Structure formats: C-alpha cells, structure tokens
Amino acid sequence: MQLYYTPRSHFSRKVRILLDAWHMPVELIDVGDVSDSAAFGSNPLMKVPTLVDGETWLIDSDHIARYLVRTYQPQDDFSVLDESESTLNIRAVLNGIMAAEVEWLLARRTGIPTEQYRRFDKILHSMRQGMAWLEQNAARFLTQPSYSGFHLVCLWDHLACYQTLELTPYSNLAELCRLLSQNDFVNKSVPPAIPKER
Numbered sequence: 001m002q003l004y005y006t007p008r009s010h011f012s013r014k015v016r017i018l019l020d021a022w023h024m025p026v027e028l029i030d031v032g033d034v035s036d037s038a039a040f041g042s043n044p045l046m047k048v049p050t051l052v053d054g055e056t057w058l059i060d061s062d063h064i065a066r067y068l069v070r071t072y073q074p075q076d077d078f079s080v081l082d083e084s085e086s087t088l089n090i091r092a093v094l095n096g097i098m099a100a101e102v103e104w105l106l107a108r109r110t111g112i113p114t115e116q117y118r119r120f121d122k123i124l125h126s127m128r129q130g131m132a133w134l135e136q137n138a139a140r141f142l143t144q145p146s147y148s149g150f151h152l153v154c155l156w157d158h159l160a161c162y163q164t165l166e167l168t169p170y171s172n173l174a175e176l177c178r179l180l181s182q183n184d185f186v187n188k189s190v191p192p193a194i195p196k197e198r
C-alpha cells in the first residue's frame with residue numbers, strides 16, 4: 001500500500017493516524033511542494049492524499065478512510081462510518097477550515113499579497129467562525145479516540161505549525177487535542193516544525 005502525501009499535509013494525516021493506529025504498513029511517498037505540479041499519485045486535482053492499494057486507487061482523505069475501514073477494519077473502532085447529522089456537520093466544518101487554510105497558505109506561498117484582497121479576508125473570517133463553532137460544539141466530539149477527534153487534531157496542529165490563527169480562544173478544543181495527542185499513533189505524524197528564516 002502506498003500513500004502520496006507531504007509530512008505537513010493535514011488531509012493526509014487523517015489517513016496516516018488511522019494507519020498508525022491499526023499498525024498497517026504503508027509506503028509514504030512525499031510529493032514535495034504541493035503548490036507545484038508535482039506527481040500526486042495521478043490525482044488529476046493535484047492534491048494529496050492519494051492511496052494506491054494494489055489495483056485500487058483512491059483520492060480524498062474521507063473516501064480513503066472509509067475504504068480502509070470497509071476493506072480492512074470492518075469493526076470501525078473509530079466511527080469512521082458514522083453518518084449522524086452531528087458528525088457530518090463537524091466533518092464539514094473541519095474540512096472547510098482545512099481547505100480554506102490551504103487556499104490562504106498556497107496563495108501566500110505563490111506570491112499573492114493576501115492582505116490586499118477582500119476574498120482572503122472572508123477566507124480568514126470563515127476559518128475563525130468555523131473554529132468558534134467547533135469550540136461551542138466541542139461536547140459533540142466523542143471522549144474516546146474517534147476519527148472526528150483525529151480530524152480535529154490534524155487541523156489544530158497544522159494551524160499551530162503555520163501560525164495561521166491565534167488558538168488561545170479555543171480552550172475546549174485545546175483540551176480535546178491534548179488528550180488525543182497522548183496516543184503514540186496520533187503523535188507519530190505531528191507536522192515537522194517550519195525552519196525559521198534567517
């Protein structure tokens with residue numbers, strides 16, 4: 001099994017945490033800078049993650065997670081297949097903030113002065129509103145390790161790594177992430193710190 005990824009990709013980490021939790025071997029293939037037209041494991045959208053499992057080729061982190069559960073972990077110990085209204089909304093907000101952050105970061109990485117465009121003000125505003133909504137709804141996360149909790153940790157650690165948002169207003173989410181990060185399989189894929197510019 002191969003996973004095209006980057007070490008800091010929060011979408012890829014959702015899959016990596018599951019694979020590590022289940023002790024499933026995987027060959028990780030780092031595609032490099034995602035703002036370039038790198039090899040993305042044949043993903044026409046030029047995004048990671050992409051999973052290749054024998055003849056099976058799959059894109060989109062949530063689709064990959066569902067495939068892994070259905071194929072290898074039908075007991076679904078982390079509620080990947082949960083489609084309750086509450087979980088779907090949590091997932092949509094988490095994915096929405098993550099996607100907004102990618103847009104903002106890649107715009108800046110490729111030389112767009114984001115502070116000059118109202119579009120990026122809205123992107124940042126949607127991220128802050130999404131975080132506030134998650135904070136208010138933190139009780140909806142299961143207390144035991146779950147895919148939604150892993151998803152939150154992926155978002156949280158990525159925001160912290162890139163210092164995209166001030167995280168101090170979100171103490172309920174911080175506590176959830178602190179608890180989940182006590183698991184080795186969660187900790188193993190923490191995004192590497194960004195080297196300081198000299």
Ligand SMILES: N[C@@H](CCC(=O)N[C@@H](CS)C(=O)NCC(=O)O)C(=O)O
Binds near residue numbers: 008035061106
């Ligand atoms: N919906 C996709 C989103 C994947 C995604 O946006 N990945 C980012 C890296 S974390 C990426 O490769 N972005 C490249 C780009 O947008 O050009 C998923 O869940 O896998």
